[in-house]
Amino acid sequence: xxxxxxxxxxxxxxxxxxxxxxxxxxxxxxxxxxxxxxxxxxxxxxxxxxxxxxxxxxxxxxxxxxxxxxxxxxxxxxxxxxxxxxxxxxxxxxxxxxxxxxxxxxxxxxxxxxxxxxxxxxxxxxxxxxxxxxxxxxxxxxxxxxxxxxxxxxxxxxxxxxxxxxxxxxxxxxxxxxxxxxxxxxxxxxxxxxxxxxxxxxxxxxxxxxxxxxxxxxxxxxxxxxxxxxxxxxxxxxxxxxxxxxxxxxxxxxxxxxxxxxxxxxxxxxxxxxxxxxxxxxxxxxxxxxxxxxxxxxxxxxxxxxxxxxxxxxxxxxxxxx
Amino acid sequence: xxxxxxxxxxxxxxxxxxxxxxxxxxxxxxxxxxxxxxxxxxxxxxxxxxxxxxxxxxxxxxxxxxxxxxxxxxxxxxxxxxxxxxxxxxxxxxxxxxxxxxxxxxxxxxxxxxxxxxxxxxxxxxxxxxxxxxxxxxxxxxxxxxxxxxxxxxxxxxxxxxxxxxxxxxxxxxxxxxxxxxxxxxxxxxxxxxxxxxxxxxxxxxxxxxxxxxxxxxxxxxxxxxxxxxxxxxxxxxxxxxxxxxxxxxxxxxxxxxxxxxxxxxxxxxxxxxxxxxxxxxxxxxxxxxxxxxxxxxxxxxxxxxxxxxxxxxxxxxxxxxxxxxxxxxxxxxxxxxxxxxxxxxxxxxxxxxxxxxxxxxxxxxxxxxxxxxxxxxxxxxxxxxxxxxxxxxxxxxxxxxxxxxxxxxxxxxxxxxxxxxxxxxxxxxxxxxxxxxxxxxxxxxxxxxxxxxxxxxxxxxxxxxxxxxxxxxxxxxxxxxxxxxxxxxxxxxxxxxxxxxxxxxxxxxxxxxxxxxxxxxxxxxxxxxxxxxxxxxxxxx
Numbered sequence: 001x002x003x004x005x006x007x008x009x010x011x012x013x014x015x016x017x018x019x020x021x022x023x024x025x026x027x028x029x030x031x032x033x034x035x036x037x038x039x040x041x042x043x044x045x046x047x048x049x050x051x052x053x054x055x056x057x058x059x060x061x062x063x064x065x066x067x068x069x070x071x072x073x074x075x076x077x078x079x080x081x082x083x084x085x086x087x088x089x090x091x092x093x094x095x096x097x098x099x100x101x102x103x104x105x106x107x108x109x110x111x112x113x114x115x116x117x118x119x120x121x122x123x124x125x126x127x128x129x130x131x132x133x134x135x136x137x138x139x140x141x142x143x144x145x146x147x148x149x150x151x152x153x154x155x156x157x158x159x160x161x162x163x164x165x166x167x168x169x170x171x172x173x174x175x176x177x178x179x180x181x182x183x184x185x186x187x188x189x190x191x192x193x194x195x196x197x198x199x200x201x202x203x204x205x206x207x208x209x210x211x212x213x214x215x216x217x218x219x220x221x222x223x224x225x226x227x228x229x230x231x232x233x234x235x236x237x238x239x240x241x242x243x244x245x246x247x248x249x250x251x252x253x254x255x256x257x258x259x260x261x262x263x264x265x266x267x268x269x270x271x272x273x274x275x276x277x278x279x280x281x282x283x284x285x286x287x288x289x290x291x292x293x294x295x296x297x298x299x300x301x302x303x304x305x306x307x308x309x310x311x312x313x314x315x316x317x318x319x320x321x322x
Numbered sequence: 323x324x325x326x327x328x329x330x331x332x333x334x335x336x337x338x339x340x341x342x343x344x345x346x347x348x349x350x351x352x353x354x355x356x357x358x359x360x361x362x363x364x365x366x367x368x369x370x371x372x373x374x375x376x377x378x379x380x381x382x383x384x385x386x387x388x389x390x391x392x393x394x395x396x397x398x399x400x401x402x403x404x405x406x407x408x409x410x411x412x413x414x415x416x417x418x419x420x421x422x423x424x425x426x427x428x429x430x431x432x433x434x435x436x437x438x439x440x441x442x443x444x445x446x447x448x449x450x451x452x453x454x455x456x457x458x459x460x461x462x463x464x465x466x467x468x469x470x471x472x473x474x475x476x477x478x479x480x481x482x483x484x485x486x487x488x489x490x491x492x493x494x495x496x497x498x499x500x501x502x503x504x505x506x507x508x509x510x511x512x513x514x515x516x517x518x519x520x521x522x523x524x525x526x527x528x529x530x531x532x533x534x535x536x537x538x539x540x541x542x543x544x545x546x547x548x549x550x551x552x553x554x555x556x557x558x559x560x561x562x563x564x565x566x567x568x569x570x571x572x573x574x575x576x577x578x579x580x581x582x583x584x585x586x587x588x589x590x591x592x593x594x595x596x597x598x599x600x601x602x603x604x605x606x607x608x609x610x611x612x613x614x615x616x617x618x619x620x621x622x623x624x625x626x627x628x629x630x631x632x633x634x635x636x637x638x639x640x641x642x643x644x645x646x647x648x649x650x651x652x653x654x655x656x657x658x659x660x661x662x663x664x665x666x667x668x669x670x671x672x673x674x675x676x677x678x679x680x681x682x683x684x685x686x687x688x689x690x691x692x693x694x695x696x697x698x699x700x701x702x703x704x705x706x707x708x709x710x711x712x713x714x715x716x717x718x719x720x721x722x723x724x725x726x727x728x729x730x731x732x733x734x735x736x737x738x739x740x741x742x743x744x745x746x747x748x749x750x751x752x753x754x755x756x757x758x759x760x761x762x763x764x765x766x767x768x769x770x771x772x773x774x775x776x777x778x779x780x781x782x783x784x785x786x787x788x789x790x791x792x793x794x795x796x797x798x799x800x801x802x803x804x805x806x807x808x809x810x811x812x813x814x815x816x817x818x819x820x821x822x823x824x825x826x827x828x829x830x831x832x833x834x835x836x837x838x839x840x841x842x843x844x845x846x847x848x849x850x851x852x853x854x855x856x857x858x859x860x861x862x863x864x
Binding site for chain 2: 210211212214215216217218219220221222229230233234
């Protein structure tokens with residue numbers, strides 16, 4: 001993508017003749033039209049979406065799926081393997097049958113319940129990191145791509161950000177402001193922003209040379225409107241794809257941070273925290289790590305499958321290149 | 323000797339379901355004899371490239387030969403194994419493509435690429451191969467063969483690259499050469515040289531040539547026999563002069579009639595009293611780069627351009643690629659900022675206008691771009707695209723829509739087009755929509771930057787006619803940028819010939835086309851394909 005200083009007319013005639021396409025060369029537009037019908041036919045996207053739906057329902061419906069408190073400690077039932085059954089007294093003094101589907105942890109908390117509630121944190125973090133980094137990245141990317149004099153400044157700053165490891169940044173932020181959901185989201189978002197900026201900038205650089213953008217300039221459309229009407233819509237499809245991948249990696253990163261003890265406060269049930277607590281005993285009681293691990297893996301896999309499916313449907317050429 | 327090199331019989335190639343027709347190629351039969359140039363002519367989508375790809379066995383997977391036969395020197399190619407086809411390519415059939423830059427491997431030296439053909443298909447030793455390659459490079463008239471041998475494709479010009487392609491295709495002296503629009507991406511002077519070279523090589527090697535083109539000028543220049551295709555079916559076949567002079571079919575006649583004549587028609591002179599719509603004074607654009615070491619480099623894309631257009635007049639800027647004609651157009655439209663000089667529009671200097679003044683001046687100058695597929699935002703309806711400009715200048719939506727409807731009517735498009743998206747329209751229709759968008763601004767100056775170059779010849783004629791009508795009825799000044807001399811001859815009152823960023827000749831179309839003064843203009847006119855051939859239709863395009 002050279003800066004295309006002069007539009008060379010001689011290569012022009014080639015537009016009239018598309019050697020492989022006998023039907024008047026499919027313009028890039030037509031690909032975008034059937035996107036949703038293609039997404040619906042894409043198996044990978046379907047499986048991904050279905051799995052994500054299940055996990056969302058799981059997180060939302062956690063109180064319905066389990067009668068227990070995720071933080072409820074039961075000293076009598078510590079370190080029990082999956083399938084353990086007993087009776088316990090509830091708050092009113094009645095005896096209730098209790099069955100630990102996925103076993104219990106070192107404090108006797110029900111791992112099944114904790115995993116259900118853990119889905120909430122993971123999803124909230126995944127979605128908010130994706131949304132935040134796309135929002136910030138989109139704004140910066142459009143500015144860097146369209147206003148050439150700002151490009152160097154913004155991009156060098158992004159290069160700087162990319163050089164900071166997410167984990168290191170998280171440790172710094174947590175030590176500054178304490179562990180909380182906000183801190184974790186910020187710590188994960190910052191290193192993701194540059195990837196979005198790069199993506200958006202490259203699209204904007206391409207689109208700003210399109211004749212329809214020049215046509216808009218010559219009919220007197222003000223720059224903000226040009227960006228809004230003609231440039232931004234072109235970034236949506238690739239950004240949706242990018243957002244799914246961001247979401248997946250954010251969930252993974254949160255789990256890693258929590259596992260290392262620099263993520264969410266340790267009393268909050270997250271998949272990373274559950275695994276961190278099971279770490280010392282996992283050779284004897286592998287279920288403490290196994291179940292949250294499976295859910296983490298399935299969730300990230302489902303999101304990535306959805307992303308892959310979306311990418312294949314939105315831009316078939318891109319799928320061949322990657 | 324007279325057994326045909328290529329015998330295509332009842333070839334029928336199915337298109338995937340959902341195409342605009344069932345067959346890409348429908349029941350086409352023809353032969354190519356040794357030492358003969360057969361031209362396949364047709365508009366885009368006529369199936370001519372599909373035929374050439376099927377002969378080479380390079381057909382896209384989605385396309386399937388349903389019936390018929392392709393015989394190369396008697397050997398049937400339909401259903402031949404991939405290994406056999408590979409053995410035949412280059413040894414018995416060679417191919418040259420349209421875009422030599424993409425057909426050559428950018429990371430391999432040219433010599434090595436030609437050498438690869440020999441390495442694959444012969445047992446020659448390395449030194450013998452090198453001698454052979456150098457000899458071939460000499461034969462295709464490339465200067466300094468040793469240097470060419472070690473050059474990368476990007477270091478060569480378009481014409482030189484095409485010569486390398488020809489050397490590659492012909493080094494094993496194949497019996498059949500397939501040339502798929504080999505000169506379409508080249509400048510007219512280069513095109514003339516390449517055509518001459520192909521003709522020459524074909525005569526010395528006695529090969530049969532299947533030449534695919536959309537340009538009747540090229541046909542007149544090179545063809546022995548002509549095959550006209552339309553929508554995948556054979557319309558007419560015969561000797562070149564036969565078909566060009568006495569076409570039997572209405573379609574062929576229509577195509578030939580649409581080719582703009584080479585001599586400019588007599589035009590009514592524009593009254594001296596008409597005000598100037600545009601005057602440029604020493605307009606220049608240069609690009610400055612500063613290297614890391616602080617060394618300054620300046621490239622002049624255009625310099626000292628002085629042109630004038632009165633209202634109702636058409637000024638053509640002609641030149642080859644890189645001549646700076648588009649730069650001038652873009653400077654005048656202030657899509658790029660000129661480095662020097664003035665652009666006077668209605669007496670005000672457009673070139674030095676500040677941003678706030680610019681907004682008011684923009685509406686006076688409108689541009690129609692080259693590529694109809696990229697000039698309209700794919701995500702906006704045609705109506706939204708047309709009314710965008712007027713609404714920027716405070717005209718209400720209803721009034722703007724009213725105006726758009728009126729314009730579509732003038733441009734012979736259905737008013738229902740307003741609610742549809744650009745992809746639903748053909749190239750010619752889109753270009754008319756772009757004209758409507760420009761006219762909605764009620765400009766004084768319309769810049770057509772290669773506006774008809776990407777269109778098929780029959781569509782091109784329609785669009786040119788429309789432009790002429792509009793210029794006349796609205797008393798518009800038109801700046802017409804083109805590389806096509808025939809088109810310029812038909813529509814321009816004045817012509818400026820540009821070469822390397824400078825206007826080398828400037829005068830009335832009549833004078834430039836009938837009595838060119840500058841050497842470069844003469845070279846350009848001489849190089850125009852089919853110039854000896856009278857496409858004898860007075861006022862076909864005008």
